[in-house]
Amino acid sequence: MTPEAAIGGNARPEVEIRQELYRSMLRTRRVEEAIVDRYAEQEMRCPVHICIGQEAPPTGVSAHLQKQDHVYSAHRSHGHYLAKGGDMPAMIAEIYGKADGCAVGKGGSQHLIDLDAGFICSAPILASTISVGVGDAWAARRRGEDRVIVIYFGDGSTEEGAFHEAMNFAGVNKLPVVFVCENNLYSVHTLLEARQPENQTVRRLGPPNGMESFDGDGNDVEEVWRLAEYAVNKARNGGGPTLLEFHTYRWMEHCGPLDDTHLGYRSAEELESWKARCPVDNYRDRLIEDGSVDQAWLDSEESTLHKEIEAAFTAAQNGPFPNAEELFRHVYPE
Amino acid sequence: MTPEAAIGGNARPEVEIRQELYRSMLRTRRVEEAIVDRYAEQEMRCPVHICIGQEAPPTGVSAHLQKQDHVYSAHRSHGHYLAKGGDMPAMIAEIYGKADGCAVGKGGSQHLIDLDAGFICSAPILASTISVGVGDAWAARRRGEDRVIVIYFGDGSTEEGAFHEAMNFAGVNKLPVVFVCENNLYSVHTLLEARQPENQTVRRLGPPNGMESFDGDGNDVEEVWRLAEYAVNKARNGGGPTLLEFHTYRWMEHCGPLDDTHLGYRSAEELESWKARCPVDNYRDRLIEDGSVDQAWLDSEESTLHKEIEAAFTAAQNGPFPNAEELFRHVYPE
Amino acid sequence: MTREIKYYEALREAQAQCLESDRDVVVMGLGVPGPTGVFGTTKNLVDDYGPDRVFDMPSSENAMTGMLLGASSNGMRPIMVHMRVDFAVLSMEPLVNQAAKWHYMYGGKMRAPLTVRMIIGQGWGQGPQHSQALQAWFAHIPGLKVIMPTTAHDAKGMLISAVRDDAPVISIEHRWLYGVSGAVPEEMYETPIGKARIMRPGKDVTIVAASYASLLALRAAEMLADAGIDAEVLDLRTITPLDRESIVASVRKTGRLVVADTGTAEFGISAEIVCAAVEGASESLKSAPRRIGLPSVPTPTSPALSEHFYPRAIHIAEAAAATLGTKVQLTEPATGKWHDVPDPSFTGPY
Amino acid sequence: MTREIKYYEALREAQAQCLESDRDVVVMGLGVPGPTGVFGTTKNLVDDYGPDRVFDMPSSENAMTGMLLGASSNGMRPIMVHMRVDFAVLSMEPLVNQAAKWHYMYGGKMRAPLTVRMIIGQGWGQGPQHSQALQAWFAHIPGLKVIMPTTAHDAKGMLISAVRDDAPVISIEHRWLYGVSGAVPEEMYETPIGKARIMRPGKDVTIVAASYASLLALRAAEMLADAGIDAEVLDLRTITPLDRESIVASVRKTGRLVVADTGTAEFGISAEIVCAAVEGASESLKSAPRRIGLPSVPTPTSPALSEHFYPRAIHIAEAAAATLGTKVQLTEPATGKWHDVPDPSFTGPY
Ligand SMILES: Cc1ncc(C[n+]2csc(CCOP(=O)(O)OP(=O)(O)O)c2C)c(N)n1
Ligand SMILES: Cc1ncc(C[n+]2csc(CCOP(=O)(O)OP(=O)(O)O)c2C)c(N)n1
Numbered sequence A, B: 001m002t003p004e005a006a007i008g009g010n011a012r013p014e015v016e017i018r019q020e021l022y023r024s025m026l027r028t029r030r031v032e033e034a035i036v037d038r039y040a041e042q043e044m045r046c047p048v049h050i051c052i053g054q055e056a057p058p059t060g061v062s063a064h065l066q067k068q069d070h071v072y073s074a075h076r077s078h079g080h081y082l083a084k085g086g087d088m089p090a091m092i093a094e095i096y097g098k099a100d101g102c103a104v105g106k107g108g109s110q111h112l113i114d115l116d117a118g119f120i121c122s123a124p125i126l127a128s129t130i131s132v133g134v135g136d137a138w139a140a141r142r143r144g145e146d147r148v149i150v151i152y153f154g155d156g157s158t159e160e161g162a163f164h165e166a167m168n169f170a171g172v173n174k175l176p177v178v179f180v181c182e183n184n185l186y187s188v189h190t191l192l193e194a195r196q197p198e199n200q201t202v203r204r205l206g207p208p209n210g211m212e213s214f215d216g217d218g219n220d221v222e223e224v225w226r227l228a229e230y231a232v233n234k235a236r237n238g239g240g241p242t243l244l245e246f247h248t249y250r251w252m253e254h255c256g257p258l259d260d261t262h263l264g265y266r267s268a269e270e271l272e273s274w275k276a277r278c279p280v281d282n283y284r285d286r287l288i289e290d291g292s293v294d295q296a297w298l299d300s301e302e303s304t305l306h307k308e309i310e311a312a313f314t315a316a317q318n319g320p321f322p323n324a325e326e327l328f329r330h331v332y333p334e
Numbered sequence C, D: 001m002t003r004e005i006k007y008y009e010a011l012r013e014a015q016a017q018c019l020e021s022d023r024d025v026v027v028m029g030l031g032v033p034g035p036t037g038v039f040g041t042t043k044n045l046v047d048d049y050g051p052d053r054v055f056d057m058p059s060s061e062n063a064m065t066g067m068l069l070g071a072s073s074n075g076m077r078p079i080m081v082h083m084r085v086d087f088a089v090l091s092m093e094p095l096v097n098q099a100a101k102w103h104y105m106y107g108g109k110m111r112a113p114l115t116v117r118m119i120i121g122q123g124w125g126q127g128p129q130h131s132q133a134l135q136a137w138f139a140h141i142p143g144l145k146v147i148m149p150t151t152a153h154d155a156k157g158m159l160i161s162a163v164r165d166d167a168p169v170i171s172i173e174h175r176w177l178y179g180v181s182g183a184v185p186e187e188m189y190e191t192p193i194g195k196a197r198i199m200r201p202g203k204d205v206t207i208v209a210a211s212y213a214s215l216l217a218l219r220a221a222e223m224l225a226d227a228g229i230d231a232e233v234l235d236l237r238t239i240t241p242l243d244r245e246s247i248v249a250s251v252r253k254t255g256r257l258v259v260a261d262t263g264t265a266e267f268g269i270s271a272e273i274v275c276a277a278v279e280g281a282s283e284s285l286k287s288a289p290r291r292i293g294l295p296s297v298p299t300p301t302s303p304a305l306s307e308h309f310y311p312r313a314i315h316i317a318e319a320a321a322a323t324l325g326t327k328v329q330l331t332e333p334a335t336g337k338w339h340d341v342p343d344p345s346f347t348g349p350y
């Protein structure tokens, strides 16, 4: 089945998968909202890149991933981490710089990791983890390990030469990678038009690097789910890499918890029009409409989630900071 | 006129231009042969990347260039320098490390320069001069200066991220650049197939960077001439950049004066088949056949050239080395 | 009465005046024409000088550096801005292989009057990849000039000098200086590259420092003064070409040396400064020079760890006292709860 | 009777044995499986270990480094080879921002057992962009280990140690050592990273050096011996972690120090070594330490200029004699017509 066929048709996931897709998006949304709400307390003392508005891509992709599959991310990583099953309390503790953080407080929001969940790393240098993920795929092949590698990045990252180098190597070697570009139109405050050739999408960069590519609505989790199914299965079955581009939109400021339309680089109308396409709420409405969920289910999800998040924040806030000696540990492995 | 039409048709240059094309190719060939002949004397004490077999691209391109146009090159630069009108004795002196060299002996074969001729620079870090040439084009536009920038590079250079970054910027800004890839199949001893996606040419990298691209026979100087005419005129008339790829072949070892088929990375048969397609000799035969030149003309060209080259080598060999104080000059501009 | 403005405003003014006085000056970098204007240093410049001269770029640090190198050798005097030096690591090839050697390797025929502003900084969980301070790298490369102005006055004057210099100049600016005010003349002026400056004369011990470390050194000198020790603070301002004479002259006078730097101490610029003193004034040295810099550890993100990672003024003062061999009581002024912000009014993120 | 092989053969043997004994070792780089095998160091390895484990790469130094970093944290122990350190400048981002901090910034959960071989060298008109020696850059970055073996014995043993080390190790190899023979055991062995070695004991002056400079130091010691000066040569072998104790111990013994390095002296590794002595043995120092390295000038191509650019053994010997303050007659053995080749049998290009 080609992805065009998948999108063209209206193949939909089973009801349980729909619920799971919704649950996962909602969870990321609520966790991010909790960070947004509390950031002003000045206890999360590191940069945070909030992904509200962009919950669908990692959710739809992760639905096809197994535990042993590996995910790589960049600066806007919370959603990628959570969707892959990353330990949420460890992420919150990490943002609070605490000893229970997933990186013992050494990394903060920009260096999430959960090896058990297969979330390998995130890092805030554009495009830098892309080649690392490609090397993971290469190692998997070489060692006969069965896993698919998913690498997330933004539209801005595709301007880095390292991105092209990594894509070329993956294409030449037909590695089991799914490259996922979340195209949210902006790199910080700069529109795509100022940075890349006009009337083109990031998707164009697949074929010259020896791989198929597709783009789709990044606010429609089922469209993501269909495209990802094709790409992940292909990678798993030795069909080589695919570039997927999802069109989506960031709601909050580039870095930090606030609305930033007052800066003037984008209009409040533009933001509102994308909010009207909210991946979470629209999917909820659709699931109610088609009978996949009902209000009681939604309420219970919200309440479970609320408790989970409150507990994580409380634990993170009350948890100990790393000791001073921790500063000198881990420079070299023992 | 589209280049396809130009190639499809059999538009040929005027007779004087044909003679000039031949003269220019022959000159590069004979200069290179002289280096090859004398390199074993161990007086040219720097690496040399001989371009025998690849004379057609710079010749056909330079035929459309004016003095104020600027050329950038990489490690295999002798032909680019000479075709643009670079001072030949200054190049030979430079290779001999002499004070009369075009870079006072500081650069050697890998750092040729002749600003008067519009040969701006060569440098042996792959892809590194490409962005520099793009910046030259950008400066020209910004200062209202009328010039076209030609940037030469090999197939290997297109694997560097910096190449993609520079192409993208040139495409987005529609700069007056002609990117000329001399695809000679190899990067040192490694075939293209091991490095880039199969069944693709370098030409593929134009459109994703917002520019047209064409490829052609890099051993047919008139085909080069036709493609370059289109690209140079387009750049000069504000039509933006073009990527031209020329298929050609290096005869000598990657670096140095010898035949290297004994190394086994390429066969003697392969080399012979390309020698049979010699850009210089075949063009000579064609010009004789169509009456553009006769034996007397050829003999006189050879003899003029021979004298010019002998004089340059004699001067270089007898010229003084730079003084020791020269070592400390030019670290910072005065 | 001289006007006082902040360091970031001084940088902005320098660029505005360069843009105003020379049509060939341009300013490029991620976020340069954007609404926040690289922490205010390029804010609104685009309104006055237009998007052709004050412009953004693709996230392509390597080629965009090469691009400006090519522009600089064809008549332009570009300024490139990196919000963090960590991003500029992608541009080492054009800067170090090419720009630094541009004039030399073409026998003096090419020039690269390119200025690259790189911001370094600390705090608010910038962590391992957003807070490096790589002045030692650039200083090690022949052909580059490296400046690290400390005061708003020098920030303006040295940036103007850098733009007018025909060599490639790397300007390293510490974020924690951006909010510090100082007297800055309104007219255009140059502060020479290559001359250190005595910020505070003293006779007992020399503290050589640069950038934010010079501010810490001044504070350390105050603590030392309270304890009866008269420290001289020599603000380097330029890292290369290094003003060896001023270092030697000061050490000849005081006989003691502490070097403070914002980068990693090991194999850092402080080692060269110690050598300058040892090579030029060894007979005057009454005790072994000491260095204050970062330990050889990547920057931790948690404020609980970065607190122990970054030296403070008290540490410089202690080192200075130790060179005198005297046991003195040094008092650190009360600090806020957090050490990861330049002052308590600061709210993250940045 | 111990077997003698050349330095490049020792490197090849180390890699062959690592490939043989550990399926997760691979060797990658431009020209690695090719007919000349990176100056012989990887020659024919592909025949024994196959193109899956000994392989070429696209000219993509940045991403191919990141690629091997990813492979290294997923079970592999890759060796990457750069024919010239100048090309590796393109890979600073993955090496410095990522690999160096990999273990630290993920709280000890990640490892990057990656070895990167980088060749430095001099002569035959390599010129400004093919002969840099950037050990100081890597040494300045916390989290990297930097080795510079001098002898064939250490070349083998340290490369094996590097491959087995869980930290990223940068191996800097000087081309002019490649043809030098030494006793090398046939079996697999490790030479520890982090330990300097006294190559020649002496009591009058310490010469600390690394790589090719250590060979020059040995020759200098012979010249000095002829003049009645007994020099100790300490071969660093490892730059980071730096063996400060050995430096201090030797300087405590001799009271005098010369440091020789193949890189630019200013802001180079020699400055840190002087600091190590000054900080650890200042009371023993009888005169100011001296440094021998490259002047702050890009490498000129012409042999007439490079002759004055590169220090020779005689310059180290003169510096050592100067630390003693004695005027002695030093004699440089006759050299060939050209200074730009390791020995007269050499024919270009390379
Ligand atoms: C090499 C590098 N250059 C610049 C930056 C600064 N920076 C951080 S995020 C960002 C924008 C990235 O845009 P995109 O990749 O589209 O991701 P988004 O923020 O839109 O999710 C930039 C320029 C960086 N982190 N790394
Ligand atoms: C950044 C960099 N990496 C590696 C090299 C080593 N190198 C020199 S020439 C060359 C081959 C280049 O191939 P290509 O671009 O096709 O040019 P050709 O030699 O075939 O003319 C390589 C790999 C280099 N000079 N620069």
Ligand SMILES: [Mg+2]
Pocket: A154, A155, A156, A182, A183, A184, A185, A186, A187, A188
């Ligand atoms: Mg974006």
Ligand SMILES: [Mg+2]
Pocket: B154, B155, B156, B182, B183, B184, B185, B186, B187, B188
């Ligand atoms: Mg080629």
